[in-house]
Amino acid sequence: MHTKTLIELAQGLRSKEFSSVELTQTFLDRIQKHQHLNAYITVTEAVALHNAQAADTRLANGTAGLLTGIPIAQKDIFCTLDVKTTCGSKMLDNFSAPYNATVVEKFNQAGAVMLGKLNMDEFAMGSSNETSYYGAVKNPWNINSVPGGSSGGSAAAVAARLAVCATGTDTGGSIRQPAALCGITGLKPTYGRVSRYGMIAYASSLDQGGPMARSAEEAAIMLQTMAGFDEKDSTSVDLPVPDYCAGLNNSLAGLKIGLPKEFFGEGLNSDVAATLETAINEYRKLGAEIKEISMPNLxxxxxxxxxxxxxxxxxxxxxxxxxxxxxxxxxxxxxxxxxxxxxxxxxxxxxxxxxxxxxxxxxxxxxxxxxxxxQKIRRLISEDFKQALTEVDVIMGPVTPTTAFGIGEKMSNPIEMYLSDIYTIAINLAGVPALSIPAGFVAGMPVGLQIIGNYFAEDRLLNIAHQYQQVTDWHLHTPKGFE
Amino acid sequence: MSLTADDVNKIAHLARLGIDHQDVESYAKDLSGILDLMTQMSELNTDNVEPMAHPMDQAQRLRADVVTEPDNREKFQAIAPQVEAGLYLVPKVIE
Known part of the structure; x- marks a missing residue:
């Protein structure tokens, strides 16, 4: 069951091939079996089974949506009513949230079944998941490597199929970098697209929640539930939410892709660069035009x-x-x-x-x-994006300079750790949306391709990612031992 | 730009943040390194650039001044370290 896609699982629930209770139990067993990955801080077994039962009722009486009965997990930065919410910190080890984050509330209403709360860097500050009070998360592709961070537990759980999909948050790359290092799809929406209410704040003008899943299609289904105006978040943007699945199959003929030369220079591992080149060639075959651009302030x-x-x-x-x-x-x-x-x-x-x-x-x-x-430099970087996105439809580049590094390798040198976020940070400063999709492997470790779009162009980004995933199968690979 | 152990102690005091004695030197070294990284910013002339505080350049949204929240005092205080008669307790401030 755990290898099926979200759509296949939704179909299986409807055809009564299996119930949500059975599906949920399968994932709970997998979490137990693979607890050495340390992906979860809290597993909410009893509540999950109770909610799975409720989901089965909805499925039977015809009030179910696509996510009803699907086992998901929440990054432990989202407040969950009466469930321990730690943010990866000793500071909140005894904290049981008195209310639900809007994102959690929306998934609950959709009937998704929460399996538990996922490990993360402490207060989302880190790029390796090693700063968590609850210990490092291991990368399912190589347990001696980091899964990335700060949403490391989310990425590891989805890659290892310990949840169908998961939420993450991204302040400087915390969705895209772990998605890249664990070989899954992760989207940071436009700032303001997803409510921050109940999402424990790190840097409020940069923080944004988003979906982490195996495919762009699954991310689109999640975003449909997550996105939208929330009066409880003073920076939430009051714009209509488009149908994110409607345009997934649009043709990419004539798509203009910009490659900033600043993204492909010194510092980028040559094998990663070669992998990205192959991916970009795939886009050429899909009808896209490639253009070199420059973003001098990056x-x-x-x-x-x-x-x-x-x-x-x-x-x-x-x-x-x-x-x-x-x-x-x-x-x-x-x-x-x-x-x-x-x-x-x-x-x-x-x-x-x-x-x-x-x-x-x-x-x-x-x-x-x-x-x-x-803040002035932030303005200039943002202008760079606005300018570039008048010349091209989307910008592509690496997510990380290398594949996943070893656990312990960079902990003694904070600056080296900061520099590993070089390709993701500018996007948060500008506030534009960006996603990471699996684009191949170097020595058995996943490589992510980053696609950056204009404000509120999440639908376009998901379409572009989905089209690539129709002609490649990188996103369907499962790490050894987790099949 | 480099920070001394003294500087670190002063900053920690401003933040009301206890740091271990033996860690002060390493914080001084790390913060000095980060400040070096930041000096790169001075390479760029930003004289006539408007600072950007928010990605959407959005103004604070206002709402009508009406009560929207129920009284949650008991629920919120149930997770507090120490409360009495609806009040949060801290060590004595005034003798």
Missing amino acids: KLAIPAYYVIAPAECSANLSRFDGVRYGYRCANPVDLADLYTRSRGEGFGKEVKRRILMGTYALSTGYYDAYYLKA
């Missing part, structure tokens, strides 16, 4: 991001004070001690590093030099 995306994201994080994470919820230190002597020790003991090293960096960048005397400067 090189400043990393420094600008590592000012803006930590600045926003230092403000957002000030809410964790040991007073209202979350971790509180033992025997505080006074209020200052309560704050300082609760935060000091509750946060891990990478989170502290970013709080310190952000606090510094916002402090008196440095605000103009760092924060304001970074």
Whole structure:
């Protein structure tokens, strides 16, 4: 059952080949069997089986949608009512959310069955899933490699078929990079497309939730449920949601693809580059025109991001004070001690590093030099995208400079870790949508192709990804031991 | 640009963030490295560029000033470390 696509599973549920309870039990057994991957922080077995039963009722009485009865999993950054919501941190190890995130609520209403909460880098700060308080997640393609991050548990779970599909969030590449490193499809929607309500904030002007699945078609089905205006999110965009599946089969004849020369220069592994070239050739065969473009300000995306994201994080994470919820230190002597020790003991090293960096960048005397400067560069990077997307329909490039690196390899050098996000970060600064699709393998490890589109062009991106997946089968490969 | 152990302690105080004594040097080194990376930004002239705070350049949406939330005090306080009579408790602030 676990190798079937979402559409096949939806058909199987309708033809009574299997029930949602049986399907859910199959996935729960797989989670148990493969727990060494450490993909889940919490498995909600009893609730899942209860909800599967409810889904079977809906399937029987004809009120079911495509996702009804389908076992999915939520990144542990989304608040789930009365279910532990940790954000990968000791700070929230004792936190049971008093409400559902809008995204969770929408999947519940659609009848999807939540299997549990997925591991992630602490507060979504990391590119390897090694900063989690609950330990590193292993890449199902090679258990000595990282799955990427911060949505590493989501990517590993979908790749290993421990969930049909999963949610992720992307602040600087946290959906696309793990999707690439685990060989699945992951979409970061336009900023504001998916509600951030109940999604624990890291950098609020960059954070965006999105779908992680095996194929573009499955991602389209998920996004249909996730997207839309939410008055509970003050930056949610009030635009109609198109039918994301309607255009999947549109022809790509005449599609103009731009390849920024800045994406294919020094630093990109040559085998990864060759794999991408083959993928781009496939698009030529599908009728696309390829054009080299230039986006001169991209090189400043990393420094600008590592000012803006930590600045926003230092403000957002000030809410964790040991007073209202979350971790509180033992025997505080006074209020200052309560704050300082609760935060000091509750946060891990990478989170502290970013709080310190952000606090510094916002402090008196440095605000103009760092924060304001970074926001100006953000404007220039965004203009680069707007300009490029008048010349071409979409931009393609790598997601990561190399395939998945080894667990432990980059943990001692934070800057090297930051630099691995070079191809994904600029997209969040601009706010445009982008996805990663499996495009082949180098030495047995998956390679992702990134496709970047204009604001609210998720339907076009999914169409372009889906057409590629009709002529290739990279997205259908399953890692050894998980077949 | 490099930060000293003293600088790190000052920043940590501003953030009310306890850091282990033996980690201060390594934070100083990491933050100095990150600041070096940021000096690349000064290569670019941004004199007449409008800072961008939000990807959509959106203004804050306003709503009518009406009550939309029910009283959830008990539910929210059930997950608090220490409460009494509907109040959050902290160590004594005023003698």
